[in-house]
Amino acid sequence: MPLSFDSRVSLPVRPHEAFAWHARPGAFDRLVPPWQAIEVIDRTDDIARGGLVDGSRLTFRMRRGPVALRWVAEHRSVDPGGPDRDTAQFRDVQIRGPFAHWDHLHRLEAEGDDGCVLHDQVAYAPPLGPLGRLADPLVVRPDLDRVFRYRRGVTRDDITLHARYQDRPRLRVAVTGASGLLGRALCALLTTGGHEVIRLVRPRGGAAPPGADAARWDARTGEIDADVLEGLDAVIALHGANIAGGRWNEARKRTLVDSRVATTEKLIASLAALARPPRAFIGASAIGVYGAHRDDIWLGDDAEPRASSDFLADLAVRWEAAQQPASAFARLVQLRFGVLLSPGGGALAKMLPPFQAGLGGPIGDGAQWLSWLSIDDAAAVVHHVLQHDDVDGTLNAVAPAPIRQRDFARTLGALLGRPAIAPLPTPAVRLLFGEMGESTVLASQRVRPDRLVEAGFTYRHADLPSALGHVLGLDPARAVRA
Numbered sequence: 001m002p003l004s005f006d007s008r009v010s011l012p013v014r015p016h017e018a019f020a021w022h023a024r025p026g027a028f029d030r031l032v033p034p035w036q037a038i039e040v041i042d043r044t045d046d047i048a049r050g051g052l053v054d055g056s057r058l059t060f061r062m063r064r065g066p067v068a069l070r071w072v073a074e075h076r077s078v079d080p081g082g083p084d085r086d087t088a089q090f091r092d093v094q095i096r097g098p099f100a101h102w103d104h105l106h107r108l109e110a111e112g113d114d115g116c117v118l119h120d121q122v123a124y125a126p127p128l129g130p131l132g133r134l135a136d137p138l139v140v141r142p143d144l145d146r147v148f149r150y151r152r153g154v155t156r157d158d159i160t161l162h163a164r165y166q167d168r169p170r171l172r173v174a175v176t177g178a179s180g181l182l183g184r185a186l187c188a189l190l191t192t193g194g195h196e197v198i199r200l201v202r203p204r205g206g207a208a209p210p211g212a213d214a215a216r217w218d219a220r221t222g223e224i225d226a227d228v229l230e231g232l233d234a235v236i237a238l239h240g241a242n243i244a245g246g247r248w249n250e251a252r253k254r255t256l257v258d259s260r261v262a263t264t265e266k267l268i269a270s271l272a273a274l275a276r277p278p279r280a281f282i283g284a285s286a287i288g289v290y291g292a293h294r295d296d297i298w299l300g301d302d303a304e305p306r307a308s309s310d311f312l313a314d315l316a317v318r319w320e321a322a323q324q325p326a327s328a329f330a331r332l333v334q335l336r337f338g339v340l341l342s343p344g345g346g347a348l349a350k351m352l353p354p355f356q357a358g359l360g361g362p363i364g365d366g367a368q369w370l371s372w373l374s375i376d377d378a379a380a381v382v383h384h385v386l387q388h389d390d391v392d393g394t395l396n397a398v399a400p401a402p403i404r405q406r407d408f409a410r411t412l413g414a415l416l417g418r419p420a421i422a423p424l425p426t427p428a429v430r431l432l433f434g435e436m437g438e439s440t441v442l443a444s445q446r447v448r449p450d451r452l453v454e455a456g457f458t459y460r461h462a463d464l465p466s467a468l469g470h471v472l473g474l475d476p477a478r479a480v481r482a
Contacts, residue, residue: 002101002123003136007148011159015108015116016081019088021159022106023052023080025213026191029184030158033150033473034344034375037063041070052090054078062098071097077105086110100132101125118155120148146473153470154376157460161380162193165387173386174198174229174278176217176267177238181345182284182337185379186236193383198228219259222266226274234280234386235271235330237323239263244350248311248436257315264322272329281326282333282385287371287396289316289336292443296369301336301396301451312439320394331392333385338398338447342375342471347441354422355412361422364429366406368444371398374467377460384457395451401463402446411464414479415472 011018021027032038042059052075062069072095081088087109094102107119126132126140173190177183178199187197200217215225219239229235241259246252264283271277290299291306291313307317316336326332341348354360373381378397385391403411413420429437449457461467469476 002103002125003133005120005122005124005141005144005148007120007152009118009152009156010111011108011116011118011156012114012163013116013159014081014083014114015086015088015110016083017163018108018116018118018155018159019052019080019090021155021162021192022090024192024194026188028058029188030154030192031151033147034342034471035473036147039063052078052080057095069098073097081108098127099124100127100129120151149475150470150473153460157376157380158189158192161189161383165193168387170194170196171233171386172196172198172231173234173236174200174215174232175236175238176200176219177240177284180238181342181375182340182378182382183238184344185342185375186238186382189376189379189383198232200224217267219263219266222270224267224270226270229271229278230274231276232278234282235267235278236282236382236386237264237267238284239267240284240319243312244347244436244440247434253311257318260315260319261322264319265325268323268326272325277329279330280333280386280389281323281330282335282382283320283323283326285320285323285334285336285394286312286316287336287338287398287445287447288312288439288443289320290445290447292439292445294369294445296446299396299445299447301394301448310439311435312443331389333392334394335381335385335397336394336447337378338371338373338396338402338445340375340378341372341467344375348468348471351412355409355416355418355420358418359422360409360413360418360420361424362406362409362420363424364405364426364442366404366409366423368405368442369402369446370405370408371396371402371445371447372408372464372467373397373399374461374471376470377467380460381452381457384452384455388455391451391455393451395455396447396449397452398447398449399459399462399464399467400449400453403464408464411479412468415465415468415474415476417478 039061041061044056054076056075059072062071073092074095076091076093078090079088089107092104103123105121108116111117126136175187178187190197199214201214202218203216215228217224241255289305290303291309305317306313320334340346343349343352381397409420429442461470465476465479
């Protein structure tokens with residue numbers, strides 16, 4: 001007999017509207033927890049168009065350590081409901097995968113006049129027969145708790161966000177860096193809201209970019225599919241080589257500069273040549289613009305950049321300068337992002353393995369300030385400035401509560417139920433990472449998001465326990481109690 005798992009969350013829309021969110025492109029990506037390594041292999045045409053119909057299938061690969069598991073899910077019992085109906089539903093049934101049995105019913109039932117409850121009911125049987133059932137309370141059930149805690153938060157917060165702007169026109173935007181950490185989250189957030197997203201993709205071997213939502217953009221030459229980009233509402237520029245992708249020798253520094261400065265100059269020149277350029281240009285930058293070591297000084301949006309203080313500050317200043325010509329034809333917004341928190345990439349992904357092994361702790365003297373932002377809030381910030389035509393100029397994209405690095409380590413350790421007392425001394429950081437470590441993990445920037453708050457942005461995760469708890473699928477109260 002299958003085991004069962006139930007999860008419920010209230011949503012501020014009618015059942016058919018919540019069903020529509022699940023049926024749009026990007027919903028699967030939004031619901032996959034960032035700590036799971038999942039790659040979509042194939043999806044039927046209906047799924048690719050954002051449809052949910054009986055018999056449509058999704059095939060993906062899930063990695064658990066060195067093991068890759070293939071999962072084929074089929075949709076059944078699909079009922080989209082309607083404006084005059086109080087229910088909607090669909091089921092995901094495992095055709096092939098790691099479980100002996102998996103049948104997941106997504107049931108949407110009206111709650112009050114304008115809301116509904118999403119009731120996830122999963123009937124499952126673990127692999128390995130009796131042995132799997134014995135391991136269920138220790139392995140499978142805790143994993144399901146984490147996954148559905150994350151899914152409840154994303155579904156509730158995303159649908160609430162889109163409902164707030166449901167009377168505004170849907171937008172048509174292009175995104176560079178769409179395959180990056182923020183780009184993936186943003187594209188999925190926008191498409192589940194009904195917006196059209198065009199991924200600007202570098203062609204490989206002369207072939208057309210993959211996917212119906214992709215357009216050609218060669219960052220080296222400036223070649224672009226101009227006809228596709230005429231009349232865009234916005235271009236969102238998130239491109240750039242990974243800052244922490246390797247030690248900073250001269251070749252690596254050139255790559256970091258060229259992938260931001262030169263490519264941005266070519267992109268804006270191509271957009272300016274359009275008959276109908278985009279109405280808005282949203283460019284990424286970083287709080288590194290303020291310099292690496294600012295001690296306890298509060299840094300607002302009007303704080304002076306420090307171009308000559310270190311490589312990252314100089315890079316950010318040049319990056320922002322390369323974006324300035326877009327103001328000639330578009331509303332220009334430059335978002336200075338802090339450290340983005342996601343186990344799917346960036347600083348947190350690098351910290352997790354030692355912390356999970358009980359070997360984490362403060363970096364350097366632990367006194368440096370860390371100005372952070374959850375990955376979901378980062379995507380929501382971009383969405384916010386897209387929707388508010390009166391927002392322009394530079395904005396600090398950080399949470400309102402920066403934290404010292406030693407307190408960050410303590411919070412992360414408490415959430416994971418691990419000690420956080422093994423320090424990584426400053427000399428060790430410099431030996432392991434060189435100049436990159438000096439400018440990143442040893443940096444201290446206490447940044448305020450004044451203009452973002454004044455613009456009416458509402459944080460999903462304004463404090464660190466809430467942010468880390470969400471992205472890790474863990475109860476934030478564990479950190480508060482520690």
